Amino acid sequence: MNRKILIAMLATTALSAPAAFAEDATLTIESWRNDDLTLWQDKIIPAFEAKHPGIKIKFTPSAPAEYNAVLNSKLDAGSAGDLITCRPFDASLALYEAGHLTDLSDMEAMGNFPDVAKSAWQTDDGSATFCMPMASVIHGFIYNKEIFDELGIEEPKTEAEFFAALDKIKEDGSYIPLAMGTNDQWEAATMGYNNIGPNYWKGEEGRLALIAGEQKLTDEQWTAPFATLAKWADYLGDGYEAQTYPDSQNLFTLGRAAIYPAGSWEISGFNAQADFEMGVFNPPVQNAGDTCYISDHTDIGIGMNAATNNPEAAKTFLTWVASPEFAEIFANALPGFFPLSSAPVALEDPLAQEFLSWRDDCESTIRSTYQILSRGTPNLENETWGASVAAIKGTETPEALGQKLQDGLASWYEPQQN
Template structure:
């Protein structure tokens, strides 16, 4: 009887040990602390239900502290298994240091285009180290009630765009466009890099700039500045002192008719605006021209190269790269669009409009983000200043472009 009891206890202990060995907990490092409940209540439960034995913990850090905190954890060997990746150089440096695993062979990578993967690849695209999750799309959000009242249709060409602005200005009820230059980045992000791709032909021009076969002083790169110089007549009194929150408030309070936008505004605007909204992509030069949109890669997820659970981590990343995850994530965070090649059906009408442009226009990313802002002067930051100066009228388009090109050439030499 005692021997039978001993065997039963031994068997029970062995079974418990086996169960414990199979029960793996993965930790996600992220700077996005605003979507904690979405991970906890929606995303993680869906994965765990389909993958018994794998538990996942979402452990975010405040955005401004993320890079430093993550580097400290990686150095100490205490970082999580899954690393949420910022685009381009910060994540590339983690890969070069051996902190992020090479995920090129992950099956889910087949679900993403070259443009989608470009923010998390080596410069030669030989290795991809994070699974793309979402991008943000640029364009213009407008007050539908204002457009209906004034008999304006969403413009498709630059001439129609300025005709609409003139009509809004002449009526006097609304500020034609809500954008200020005080914070500078708005002028570049929602200005220059919003309308610019239609001039430099998206990826064609961006890659030519990196290769050195085009320059910022070429006509296609000066032209967006020339359009921005005309915007100042439509931004309302005191736009030079207007901050980003000021612009948001002007639009959502119904005082402005058009807002040069990033799709990340959707969720907030839906909450704050009491009127119906629409959106249109950057107008092209002439009817029938190919259109280009800034569909900017924003967030991805990689694997800690030193994780104790590589197989389970890869299983989670395969799921992050799946159409199922894409649909769940994009609808939970309208305005952060899936980078998965499988179309995602969006529930939010404004998000539907933005993402529909992918089927009509060529996608590109912000021209300054890959390679060209690694030196000093930093091209991204200099483009902020130049865009604001051009709108303010304190620098001509040609001089702004010349200054940017000279700054870039002072440290950047294209690969032969």
């Protein structure tokens, strides 16, 4: 008797579930951006649902450090959401190759993005793009305007002006010229080498030539940034060897340091912490009038689970993600994360707007080590961290560092082997 009731109950739930789907398509989004939960719930999802009745969105983020592992196990178990937030490069490429992500190349909305934006979520030959680019971060130098005014310093445009400004701050003696440490290593590579480097290797031109094996890391354009970094050491704070990333952030926001080699993601944090006016300048070029290059690094994309039950609804959502409307909401709610579509977006935050404006004047590129080149052992990105630190500390010459990186890369990367 009891068992019959139980079976009946099970049967009704099983029958009623698909009925609910037929009316409303519910899309679940997997993401590591749990910081953005309120933004999605209060702004992005209502804006989308207002325009597309019949599609419900659920944003279900997990902790950033666990995301890759959680997502992989969910995908293998078949319980992953319909839409998947994509990490750039190999992590997502592995998902595509395992058949978990759908090829989105033929979607019309893909045309809204420039090639460099799509490169983070493409197969090596560029034939398939499997995630819609969502946001990037841009590198530059954030500075304390009050200190610049006090010492009568203008935003430097060239490297000579940059070092002249640093000298002036150092001479004055009241402030640390550059807020950066080498303890955590990655800042030296990300905010140092890959910040100023594109001006030397000419952005995409150099990056793609390196991937193709036409340039080597021992070439002048790849070792010169190390030589420039070596000059930074004089302008860093006392004991910079043990200065961590949060230390640098605090030094700057407390007004004790003048210039902060930055990524645009710092904007919202700095806005909240610093009570002085901030400005920002792009990595200085070598000679006045040179084309400037910026690291406009692709960071977040969104793709479709190949096993989704609602491919049409999911594609509708992805198309909307590619629209200017989404870009506007997203970029203003998260200053420092910039939409990647070609359509112009107006930002309210002046710092973010300044970062974004460089796209018009400068050539965009991504971090040189991220695509393909960090697949093997030794890992080029990790090696670059160590090399950038060694360059700043002056423990090795730029040429020796270039040689070391080149040897490591050539040990497993075929195009670099001849």
